[in-house]
Amino acid sequence: MEILKSLLREFNTDIVNSAILITMASIFVQGLWFKKAQQVEFVEYVPILLTTMGIFGTFLGIVLGLLEFNQLDIEASIPPLLNGLKTAFITSLAGIFSSLIFKTLSTFSYLKPKQVLDIIYRTTPEAILGVIQAQVVEIKLLKDALVGNEESTLFGQLRITT
Numbered sequence: 001m002e003i004l005k006s007l008l009r010e011f012n013t014d015i016v017n018s019a020i021l022i023t024m025a026s027i028f029v030q031g032l033w034f035k036k037a038q039q040v041e042f043v044e045y046v047p048i049l050l051t052t053m054g055i056f057g058t059f060l061g062i063v064l065g066l067l068e069f070n071q072l073d074i075e076a077s078i079p080p081l082l083n084g085l086k087t088a089f090i091t092s093l094a095g096i097f098s099s100l101i102f103k104t105l106s107t108f109s110y111l112k113p114k115q116v117l118d119i120i121y122r123t124t125p126e127a128i129l130g131v132i133q134a135q136v137v138e139i140k141l142l143k144d145a146l147v148g149n150e151e152s153t154l155f156g157q158l159r160i161t162t
Contacts, residue, residue, distance in 0.1 A: 016057070
């Protein structure tokens with residue numbers, strides 16, 4: 001515990017602010033780039049990641065401010081506490097704001113990949129029918145797993161336990 005405290009005491013709140021904000025900006029830009037490159041998994045995660053980075057900055061800022069707080073010398077403890085709170089609020093605001101901006105920009109058509117529209121237009125009725133038929137098979141399997149007279153079904157297990 002003391003090792004962590006001594007490590008955290010070495011942090012400068014201005015450097016922490018800069019590091020978190022630069023990381024957020026990098027994630028934001030990468031998200032926009034991946035949106036164009038159709039890396040859907042990362043793009044869907046970007047708003048959550050930006051908000052999480054803001055929350056991380058919030059708690060880190062509060063911890064940094066409270067580490068130097070001395071209740072016996074409140075007047076001298078106020079400036080470090082305020083610096084920590086400044087980090088907390090700046091990173092929270094940046095995380096939430098950048099997440100909102102990213103979500104908004106992601107909805108505009110110029111960020112949507114054109115190849116997805118081409119795939120939609122090239123889909124044949126046969127392909128659609130194949131997907132529907134596969135869904136019917138899966139729904140039947142699900143129905144068979146839920147109801148029936150066998151003990152292996154969900155309904156059968158409920159009858160055994162009651």
